[in-house]
Amino acid sequence: FIIRRPKNSVSRFRWRHVQEAKRKGRHSGYGKRKGTAEARMPSKELWVRRIRVLRRLLKKFREAKKIDKHSYHVMYLKCKGNVFKNKRTLLEHIHKEKGLKAREKDLMDQLEAKKAKKLDKREKLQAKESKRREKERAERGSTTKKADDKKKDTKKKAKK
Secondary structure: OOOOOOOOOOOOHHHHHHHHHHHOOOOOOHHHOOOOHHHHOOHHHHHHHHHHHHHHHHHHHHHOOOOOHHHHHHHHHHHHOOOOOOHHHHHHHHHHHHHHHHHHHHHHHHHHHHHHHHHHHHHHHHHHHHHHHHHHHHHHHHHHHHHHHHHHHHHHHHHO
């Protein structure tokens, strides 16, 4: 029997070992870098990633009716204007806005309730006042009738 030895291939062990270290952040100091920071990780690519994440979140919230279309538009433009540096800051802003709107709505409801209560009170007072006036008129009318009756009585007595 003649047994052929397998061809000697290049082992991947060292490569795997180095890649594992690189994943941990080793072997990436200044001496290992060939290109500029911009060439290694373009700022435009970072921007595109970030803006896509933010826009995706805004879209998801709008479709879930967590934000209305007006606040969506305002925040969309703020994202474009570099106001939010990451997803967390955008979420914080959304929650803050929702809290403000809820508080504002509560205050408006309280104000409306106050106005309604005031109107009811005013109507009741007007009704009470009009009743009192009618009563006074009726009393005046009866006193004038009594006075007229007395005059008639005196005239009758005078004729007799």
